[in-house]
Amino acid sequence: MKKGYFITGTDTNVGKTTATVALMHYFKQQGKTVAGMKPVASGCVMQQGQLKNDDALLMQRYASLPIDYALINPYAYAPAVSPHIAGQHNPVDLNTVLAGFNRLQALADIVLVEGAGGWYAPVNQAEDISDLAKMLALPVIIVVAIRLGCINHAKLTYQAVLHSGLCCAGWIAVCIDANMLNREENILTIKAMLDAPLLGVLPYQERADFNFLAEKFDGAMLC
Numbered sequence: 001m002k003k004g005y006f007i008t009g010t011d012t013n014v015g016k017t018t019a020t021v022a023l024m025h026y027f028k029q030q031g032k033t034v035a036g037m038k039p040v041a042s043g044c045v046m047q048q049g050q051l052k053n054d055d056a057l058l059m060q061r062y063a064s065l066p067i068d069y070a071l072i073n074p075y076a077y078a079p080a081v082s083p084h085i086a087g088q089h090n091p092v093d094l095n096t097v098l099a100g101f102n103r104l105q106a107l108a109d110i111v112l113v114e115g116a117g118g119w120y121a122p123v124n125q126a127e128d129i130s131d132l133a134k135m136l137a138l139p140v141i142i143v144v145a146i147r148l149g150c151i152n153h154a155k156l157t158y159q160a161v162l163h164s165g166l167c168c169a170g171w172i173a174v175c176i177d178a179n180m181l182n183r184e185e186n187i188l189t190i191k192a193m194l195d196a197p198l199l200g201v202l203p204y205q206e207r208a209d210f211n212f213l214a215e216k217f218d219g220a221m222l223c
């Protein structure tokens with residue numbers, strides 16, 4: 001059966017891409033074919049005549065099959081600012097995103113879609129990431145950066161996902177702060193607070209080892 005997840009986070013720069021690419025490795029280890037999608041990206045850099053983004057390039061690199069860059073990242077903006085500002089001359093059309101997603105779903109067993117910023121980050125003048133996720137109607141995984149303030153941000157994001165009428169498949173703790181005090185207690189507090197499973201705790205790593213991180217997921221919670 002074709003499946004997929006929408007990966008959101010408590011903010012920008014919280015570990016969404018690390019978690020998404022680790023999940024790609026996990027599903028490949030399970031014998032599934034996998035594709036990633038970063039529909040909207042700001043801060044892209046011109047490479048071989050095309051604006052490209054590091055997140056989407058990682059997804060292209062670790063997909064189970066060769067996939068055209070533009071299919072992975074249909075909206076690639078150069079300025080490192082919110083997409084609703086960066087994309088004023090080529091605004092995000094959610095129907096284009098959905099069409100691309102459907103093409104990817106035809107190619108792979110599992111498609112993982114990474115949002116941009118957090119749940120209510122605007123993607124154009126009228127819509128935000130929650131609208132994009134609703135359009136794709138995928139179960140949502142919330143990436144929580146384990147750092148000071150994470151408990152509040154985790155609960156806010158979880159409630160916002162439910163408010164959007166989508167199902168939360170679970171959350172992933174990403175330990176991005178090497179000096180975080182009481183890391184375990186924070187994770188346990190969020191675990192008790194959210195009515196969604198903890199899918200995995202990704203430890204702090206100076207440089208991501210995706211095969212190692214892929215072993216940190218609870219297989220019983222992912223299918």
Ligand SMILES: Nc1ncnc2c1ncn2[C@@H]1O[C@H](COP(=O)(O)OP(=O)(O)OP(=O)(O)O)[C@@H](O)[C@H]1O
Nearest residue numbers: 012013014015016017018117175176202203204205
């Ligand atoms: N397990 C980890 N250990 C240490 N640092 C990490 C870990 N995971 C992510 N980071 C670092 O945190 C930063 C943000 O990670 P990442 O790019 O995955 O976030 P993101 O939420 O995808 O960001 P964006 O909103 O730009 O897409 C990066 O510098 C990354 O190297």
Ligand SMILES: [Mg+2]
Nearest residue numbers: 016017055114
């Ligand atoms: Mg990212």
